[in-house]
Amino acid sequence: MTNEKIDLIRVQLKAAQDQQKACADKRRRPIEFQVGDYVLLKVSPWKGIIRFHKRGKLGPRYIGLFKILARVRRVAYQLELPSTLDGIHNTFHVSQLRKCLVDETALVPLDDIELDEGLNYFERPIAIKDVKVKNLRNNVVRQVLVQWQHQKGSELTWEA
Structure with a gap:
C-alpha cells in the first residue's frame, strides 16, 4: 500500500518536472x-x-x-x-x-x-530646466526637471 503511494507520487513528480522542462525549453534558445x-x-x-x-x-x-x-x-x-x-x-x-x-x-x-x-x-546632469511643487494630500514634494547627458543625446526627467 505504502509503496504504491510512493510510486504514484514519483510518477506525478516526474510528470510535473517534464511539463516545466517543456515550457522552459520553448523559451530557451x-x-x-x-x-x-x-x-x-x-x-x-x-x-x-x-x-x-x-x-x-x-x-x-x-x-x-x-x-x-x-x-x-x-x-x-x-x-x-x-x-x-x-x-x-x-x-x-x-x-x-x-x-x-x-x-x-x-x-x-x-x-x-x-x-x-x-x-x-x-549619466551626468547638465542643467536644471524647471522647478515645480506637487501637493500630495499632507505632503508637499518639490521636483526639478533635470537634463541628463548620455550617449544618444540628452534627456529630461523629473526628479525629487
Whole structure:
C-alpha cells in the first residue's frame, strides 16, 4: 500500500518536472559563438546611485565590438578587451554577450562612456530646466526637471 503511494507520487513528480522542462525549453534558445566572432558586451545604466525604474530607452545597453579569443566552458567566453577596460576580468557568461553582425550603427565607442568595475556607466546632469511643487494630500514634494547627458543625446526627467 505504502509503496504504491510512493510510486504514484514519483510518477506525478516526474510528470510535473517534464511539463516545466517543456515550457522552459520553448523559451530557451542555445547561444553559441565561435572563436574569432565579434560580440557586444552588456552594460548597466547607473545614474549616481543605482536606479531600477525605466528610463533612457535609447541609452546604450551593449558596448564595443569585442573579438572572442577562446571558449572557456560551455557557457563562458574569453574576450579581447582594450586597455581602457583593464580592471575588468575578460571572461563572460553567454547571457552577457550579444552576437554582432558587423554594423557601424551598432558600434558604441568606449571613449565616450565611463565604465566602472561592475560595467556600469554614469549619466551626468547638465542643467536644471524647471522647478515645480506637487501637493500630495499632507505632503508637499518639490521636483526639478533635470537634463541628463548620455550617449544618444540628452534627456529630461523629473526628479525629487
